[in-house]
Amino acid sequence: MSSHSSQAFECEWNASGGLLALYLLMVMLAVITLLLLPLPSWLSVLGLLLCALHAAWVIPSHVLLCRGCSWLGLRHDQHGWSLRSREGGWQPVQLLPDSIALPLVVVLRFKLPGDWFSQGLCIPRGAMTPEQHRRLRLRLKFSRRRWAAPE
Known part of the structure; x- marks a missing residue:
């Protein structure tokens, strides 16, 4: 045998629509947290920028699978x-x-x-x-x- x-x-x-929805939900929760926390404005802006950069890299390459x-x-x-x-x-x-x-x-x-x-x-x-x-x-x-x- x-x-x-x-x-x-x-x-x-x-690509998975469910994975995209889950990722966007997590980014949205991170953004809301950054906006609600009593942080200095420069730190909040830095956090929001990092969230946007991470999403710009992860969504096309790991979620939508459209990069080479x-x-x-x-x-x-x-x-x-x-x-x-x-x-x-x-x-x-x-x-x-x-x-x-x-x-x-x-x-x-x-x-x-x-x-x-x-x-x-x-x-x-x-x-x-x-x-x-x-x-x-x-x-x-x-x-x-x-x-x-x-x-």
Whole structure:
């Protein structure tokens, strides 16, 4: 009997309206907090500017997935785990043990070879078909050597 973890697995996702709504809600709460706190005006303006800059970077690249550097797919084969972006194609990654696979969301924590810092990726249930999301969660939970560095 063959092991399912030895078979190649690939999935792709799209932008999620639910993730966009959640992100906008969190930014709105941060802005309201900055406006209501008794802070010096320069500090409030700095906080609002940082919120706007963060939203300008995160929404196109991580939520709407319209930048070339946005991660759009995940693959697991005999060489390990790989992520796909438009401009970089498939790139080997090392998944980290603090990745989470829950029914509503998959949070991937990973490192690219040679990078010092890890990155994170949020894949909500609405970004792919329910069957594909279930298969992704199962693959992440039960694959062998899931934390191994890419070969």
